[in-house]
Amino acid sequence: MVRSVVYPKPAGQRYWNEYMQTMPREKLDELHLKRIQRLIKFAYDNSPLYRRLYDKANLKPEDVRTWDDFYHKVPFTDKPNYMADQETTTFAGEALPPEYRQYYFQTTGTTGQPLREHFSMFDTTRMADAFCYGFWDNGIRPGDSFYFAFNWGTWIGLWSLYWGCLRMNCTVYSGGGLSTEERIKAIISLKPKAVVGTPTYLLHMVTLARSMGLDLREAGVQVLTGGGEPGYNVAATRKAMLEGWGAEKAIDFVGIGELNIVHPECGANPGGVHAAEDVFHSYSIDSESGEKAPDGQVGENVITTYSHSSQIFIKYRTHDLVERHEHFDHGCGWTWGYYPGTVLGRSDFMVIVRGVNVYPTAVENLLGQVDGTTHYYELHITREEGMDRMLVKVEAREGIPAEQYADLTESVSRMYRDTLGVRLEAEVVAPNSLPRYELKSKKIFDHRPPEVRRKLDR
Numbered sequence: 001m002v003r004s005v006v007y008p009k010p011a012g013q014r015y016w017n018e019y020m021q022t023m024p025r026e027k028l029d030e031l032h033l034k035r036i037q038r039l040i041k042f043a044y045d046n047s048p049l050y051r052r053l054y055d056k057a058n059l060k061p062e063d064v065r066t067w068d069d070f071y072h073k074v075p076f077t078d079k080p081n082y083m084a085d086q087e088t089t090t091f092a093g094e095a096l097p098p099e100y101r102q103y104y105f106q107t108t109g110t111t112g113q114p115l116r117e118h119f120s121m122f123d124t125t126r127m128a129d130a131f132c133y134g135f136w137d138n139g140i141r142p143g144d145s146f147y148f149a150f151n152w153g154t155w156i157g158l159w160s161l162y163w164g165c166l167r168m169n170c171t172v173y174s175g176g177g178l179s180t181e182e183r184i185k186a187i188i189s190l191k192p193k194a195v196v197g198t199p200t201y202l203l204h205m206v207t208l209a210r211s212m213g214l215d216l217r218e219a220g221v222q223v224l225t226g227g228g229e230p231g232y233n234v235a236a237t238r239k240a241m242l243e244g245w246g247a248e249k250a251i252d253f254v255g256i257g258e259l260n261i262v263h264p265e266c267g268a269n270p271g272g273v274h275a276a277e278d279v280f281h282s283y284s285i286d287s288e289s290g291e292k293a294p295d296g297q298v299g300e301n302v303i304t305t306y307s308h309s310s311q312i313f314i315k316y317r318t319h320d321l322v323e324r325h326e327h328f329d330h331g332c333g334w335t336w337g338y339y340p341g342t343v344l345g346r347s348d349f350m351v352i353v354r355g356v357n358v359y360p361t362a363v364e365n366l367l368g369q370v371d372g373t374t375h376y377y378e379l380h381i382t383r384e385e386g387m388d389r390m391l392v393k394v395e396a397r398e399g400i401p402a403e404q405y406a407d408l409t410e411s412v413s414r415m416y417r418d419t420l421g422v423r424l425e426a427e428v429v430a431p432n433s434l435p436r437y438e439l440k441s442k443k444i445f446d447h448r449p450p451e452v453r454r455k456l457d458r
Contacts, residue, residue, distance in 0.1 A: 009136075014333070016136040017129070020278040021334050025326055028335065032281045033067060036304055036314070040064055040074065043312040046095040049085045050312055053077065070315075071292055076302070078317045082115055082258070091118055093311045100310055105156040107258055115258055117156065118310055124163045126307035127260050130276040131164025131253065134264025137332065138251050140194070140223070145171040147190060147221075149183050149197040149205065152176045156257040157228045158196055184209045187219045194223035199231025199241060203375065204436040206244035217246030225251040227262070229441055233271055233342045236368020237375045254342050256318060260308035263339065266332035275324075275337035280305040282337060284324045285317075287347040298323045300347045321345040351381055351388045353422050358390060360444050366419055370411045372400050376434050383448040391425040392416070398431050405429075 015021045023031070041061035043050035054060070057075045064070055082092035091101075092115065102121050106114040119127075146165050150158045152174070165172050173190055175183040184205055187195060195202065202224060209216045224232075224247050231237040232252035241250055254273050255262035261280045263273035275282045283292055284299030293299030301320045305313050320343045328338040351358045360379055367375050376395040381388060394412060396405060408428040417423040435442075 011141060016132045017278065021133065021336065023335055025335060028277055029067070032277070033070070035306055036070060036281060037061070037064055039304065039306065039312070039314060042309075043095060043314060047093055047312045048089075049081065049093045050095075050314070053081070074315055076290065076315050076317050077313065079115065079258075086116060091116055091311055093313065094118075095312045096120060096310045103156075103159070104154070105159070105257065106154050117258055117260075119156075119260060119308065120310045123260055123308055123310055124160075125167065126279055127160050127262065128163040128167035130262045130264060130279045130307070131161055132168050133274075133276060133278075134251055134253060134266065135164060135168055137267040137334075138223070138249055138265070139267065140168065140170065142169040143171065144168075144194065145173060145190070145192040146194045146196055146225075147173040147175060147183075147187050147192040149175045149180075149187075149195060149201060155228075156260075157255060158226060160255065160257075160260070160262065161196055161226065161253065180205060180208055181212060184212065184214060184216065187216065187221065188214060191220050193221070194225055195221050195245070195247075196226045197224075198226055198228040198437070198441065199234075199237050200229065200376075200437055200441040202226070202241055203237070203244060206241075207432065216244065219245075221245050221247050223247060223249045223251060225253065227253040227255055229443075230343070230364055231375075233265070233273070234364055234367065234375070235271075239368070240375055252342065254339075256303065256320075258308075258311075259303050259305045259313050259316060259318075261303060261305050263342070266330075266334055268330050268332040270330040270332075270338075270340070272338055272340040273342050274334055275339070277336040279307045282324070284322060287319075287321075293324070295326050296323065298344060301343075319347045321347055351390055353388055353390055353424065358420060358422065358424070363390070363392060363416070363420075363424070364443075366415065367394065369415050369419075370408065372397050372404070372408050373412060373428065374431070377443060378434055379444045381444070381446045381448060388448070389425060391427060393427045393429055393434065395431050395434055396428050402430070 044054055044061050053075055059073055063073055085092035100120040101118045103119045105117045148158060162172060173192055175186065206216055224241050224245055232250050238250050252265040252273055253262045262276060264276055265273050281304045283302055285291060285302055286293055287300045298321055301318045301322045303316045303318055322339045322343060323341065325338045363379060367377055374395045374397050378393040380391040392412060396408060405428040409426045412426040413423055
């Protein structure tokens, strides 16, 4: 009888790693500080980028003795630090020799030069565990099958979820290289327990299957999972995915590719994700002052990762706005930091419309509030007479007569006025008139002059 070498846990166990997932906050913080101290020394000794940064800050590894030292003496890092380093070396922030390189990827930002990434075998195993926490808590077990509706390119996103499947000894069905029509037929034939994809693409598959005379609910898929864009924890989008596939659960994973980290969703499904504190340390800051934000208040997520040893990331500014809670009990039993609503916006991308701060994520979260509209949308930002304007284009639901679009448009605009405190322009368009994307969808279009345009990508 062959015994699994990757899955040692009994099926009746509640947690993937009970010791780590239920560790009291005080002990978690003690462990984090020890790990960070070791990582800072490793970075200083092995990464030219970090040696330069710390020498410039007059910082030696032994200077970091307390959390106050970490918060106030250790300099922040940001993507520009790595892009500048990449100009003179193959991989920015590298801390291991070439023989440790196992996987190569690059960031998917549509603006500027992508950041090159590589990962060691150790990195893939650590990243895999972060997925397993979410899988296990949502009922996934060894031998369950996953269909990847995904072309295996240089975007790490769903590759890392694949590592989680291997770690748990699950069956992987690859849809790489197939057309969407071929994937639909394969899923109905193979009947996997879970399907992996971005929310936009999984919804596109539902629509296309219907046009083919097929119903994806016949595949018996129980779980939808993935990431890459908002959607899994946007109520309207999540509801549409579950109904379209006839699935029981949608599991969200919010990841940051260059950091090799992911925030898993627990089985309690409270509308947010956890920090995988076995894999990385995070805290929130006031984006202007850099000071630590109080617990439960919105701040910028700052990450130090233990799962990317080949390239180091310490006190990395993600520019993601989150509402972090360190003492939040919604029944899952995890003691790890929790982020209701997942990523709420970007500190480097916010539009002021008639004096009101509007984050694109807040606009998306309200989609589906108006009956007769769908989750397919685009945001178009312009500047007229020195004032920012935002147009929300949203598709009408199938079967809605075109003569009703004007009334729907007015309802959408009024809904945003009532909820956000500012009236946004709206345009309801015909079903299937907006583009569909397999990977990260492009939903925000900034048409303002370059000197005022903010970054849309990490």
